[in-house]
Amino acid sequence: KILDIVALKNLRMRGQAFIIFDKSDSAAQALTSMQSFPLYDKPLRIQFAKTDSDIVSKRKDTFVARPKRRNDSDSPSISK
Numbered sequence: 048k049i050l051d052i053v054a055l056k057n058l059r060m061r062g063q064a065f066i067i068f069d070k071s072d073s074a075a076q077a078l079t080s081m082q083s084f085p086l087y088d089k090p091l092r093i094q095f096a097k098t099d100s101d102i103v104s105k106r107k108d109t110f111v112a113r114p115k116r117r118n119d120s121d122s123p124s125i126s127k
Contacts, residue, residue: 048073050102067100 048069055063068074074095083090104110 051100053100065096065100067102 050069051067053065078093082093
């Protein structure tokens, strides 16, 4: 069972998606069956995450909120 799919639209993350499965067995099965599967003439490269996603850590009761990033677009880039 898939819990969530995260696909960002920014240029740096284009072509990447994060899929969160309910059980690690399901994720392992998806990895082995879809590794190198051709999608738009390119092979899929699949790997497990290095850390738990927010959804998984909330289910394990180990969630720790990260500090929010400061938005620098409000401040002028050139001071006069």
